Amino acid sequence: MSPRKSVAEARRTRERIVERGVAIASVEGLEGLTIGRLATDLGMSKAGVLGHFGTKQTLQLATLDEAAAVFSRLVWEPARDAQPGLPRLRAICEAWITYLETARDTFPGGCLFTTASIEFDARDGLVRDAVARLFRLWRRRLAGEVRVAVAAGDLPGDTDPEQVAYEMGGLYMALNQEIQLFAAPEAPERTRRALDRLLAPRQDRQDRQDRPA
Amino acid sequence: MSPRKSVAEARRTRERIVERGVAIASVEGLEGLTIGRLATDLGMSKAGVLGHFGTKQTLQLATLDEAAAVFSRLVWEPARDAQPGLPRLRAICEAWITYLETARDTFPGGCLFTTASIEFDARDGLVRDAVARLFRLWRRRLAGEVRVAVAAGDLPGDTDPEQVAYEMGGLYMALNQEIQLFAAPEAPERTRRALDRLLAPRQDRQDRQDRPA
């Protein structure tokens, strides 16, 4: 017949496309991710690439899914075994910093979610909805972890978990910019200082005291 | 000869192009800002649009310049008359929030600088350099204002001005996302709460005290 591959081979090809797609989209955005570029990079035809998805939008959604899976693997899962509450929150924070600092192979252009959020925040459609869903999910998880930390007495009783999660999001966008736009080596340490203030374990302080400058 | 216009008319046309360019780029990004789209929107020919700039890159730089001028007018200038230090810092913060909340005519897709930063942070070239220069300039101004506030005794003596300016940047990116992606009405108030904590006037507090919840 034709050079049609087995189901397993086709799945593996689809994986390769999506992995490459994450890297391209990290640099060029999900709109800048083009079928022609993918085809060239992978030594395939455009029709061969598109055949796995049907439309560019489906390709974008698959790329976002793969990126979210990587993020879970690098940020959420390593913290899973930490004690719920402040210890796990701290573990998530560190994994998040490491993800932004070192996941350059997977995300050579920086955090794909920040890129996608900016790119789609003024549009409608399934991609925008998927991006918003991810940010909401992650904020909910962070806020939940803050809530546990408060209940455990690790954070002040009047802490607003949503507020803390919101501010954490800002710190990570700042860190992403600092790494990508300025290649600033002190950025992770700045982020840690800000997080220490945000997640200060107790109210009996006149300043932070648990980390040296 | 031809429908060539006077110098003043040509300048006015250029202004119209650049103003429209800011609005388009706010939604589509500086790469998504196309000459054809501008021409259609303005009822001109593509060559007529491009003639004012020569290349797309020059158009992008002119668009960024115009956006920076608007930003100065809306954020820096209103605070100019406030007392240097914490009062001026607070005035800048409020103007900044207002800018993100209400400048929808000029920036229908949200803060163009955040968009441009994300879009160009993985590329080289004059546009990237111009974006980086703007962010550096504004951070320097913020840090300078923090320094004045510390010298005036309005902020604790161990305040790190660069750190505060860095965190403020993160808060504004978070606010931009919250407005654009989530249309969250409580976002400005969240930002104010975070800024109050960041710019807490004195260390003799167990928690923030100058704003009611």
Place this chain on the structure above:
DNA sequence: CCTACCGATCGGTAGG
């Protein structure tokens, strides 16, 4: 400032 054009690339389809 226009018309008329260029080669390149876009997303996508037909047919195998």
Place this chain on the structure above:
DNA sequence: CCTACCGATCGGTAGG
């Protein structure tokens, strides 16, 4: 999974 194609749009140029 391929070749071969489609109409639309991209940035840019020639010439007036």
